[in-house]
Amino acid sequence: MPRETRLVLIPSYNTGARVLQTVREARAAWTPVWVVVDGSTDGTDALLLEEAARDPGLEVVVLPRNGGKGGAVLHGLREATRRGFTHALTMDADGQHPADRIGAMMEASRTAPEAMILGRPVFGPEAPRIRVQGRRISNWLAQVQTAGGGIGDCLFGFRVYPVAPLVAVMERHRWMRRFDFDPEAVVRLCWRGLPVVNLPVPCRYLSKEEGGVSHFHYARDNLLLTWMHTRLVLGMLPRLPALLWRRRASPPPLAATRRR
Structure with a gap:
């Protein structure tokens, strides 16, 4: 059989022992799984390296300092490119994303290899209302910024990317x-x-007792997201004619036809 060209990529920063369960669940669903430890200081780098020593389907990269989720993902994507991987499924280390859906996401990627396969979260009753309502604003803005590009949820990080175009953009x-x-x-x-x-x-919000960890800081990171949306709106304006033409010339988005 040919070597699988899709991998699972998990960035991790001070996630605590919960990361081991996430990684084991991902490994039960897929091979290979890579973890990029983004300058963690909670000892999970040692735990993950021990796990990788026992599991040939798991690779762990430890970065010396924290550079952010996107920085950790980019580090993994560059190595994936060098080693011939074409697609990467990203998922969080904190247990929010369902490892048992990895197979379905990868199969959708095989069916449409040119596409982004985006998870659309289905929240349980434990999800903080402020988080659920707040993301509606970002999702509305993403629709504006893409002239109705069909993005179901722009914040949910459980998704499959074609590696080459994402690296080029970043x-x-x-x-x-x-x-x-x-x-x-x-x-x-x-x-x-x-x-x-x-x-x-499905998307889970784990309590602290369940090992849930969040590094989102409302003031700092909402300011970051506000600046991001500002530059994306400004970047959209000169692209708007081309985006509108593309919407008229292309068939309906795959997002509208692949519901399960």
């Missing part, structure tokens, strides 16, 4: 290195003409 821009990575990546790839496939997947 290396052209200095941003997209922290919490602005997920929404800016999908908008800029839409600008490049990549189709979108949305698949609904």
Whole structure:
């Protein structure tokens, strides 16, 4: 059989012991799984390296300092490019994303290899209302910035990217290195003409007792996202005629036809 050219890529920063469960669940669903430890100081780098020593399907890269989620993903994508991988499924290390849906996401990517396969979160009752409502603003803005590009959720990081165009976009821009990575990546790839496939997947918000960890700081990171949306709106304006023409000339988005 040919070597699988799709991998699971997990950025991790001070996630605590919960990261081991996430990695084991991902490994039960897929090979290979890579973890990029983004300058963690909580000892999880040692735990993950021990796990990788016992599991040939797991690789762990430890970065010396924290550079943000997008920076960790880019590090992994550059290595994936060097080693011939064509697609990467990104997922968070904190247990929010369902590893048992990895196979379905990868199969959708095989069916539409040119597309982004975006998870559309289905929240449980434990999800903080302020987070659920707040993301509606970002999703509305992403639709504006892409002239109706079909993005189901711009913030949910459980998705499959074609590696080459994402690396090209990230290396052209200095941003997209922290919490602005997920929404800016999908908008800029839409600008490049990549189709979108949305698949609904459950999303869990774990309590602290369950090992849940969040590094989102409302003031700092909302300011970061505000600046991101500002530059994307400004970047959209000169592209608007081409985006509108593309919408008229192309068939309906894959996102509208691939519901499960």
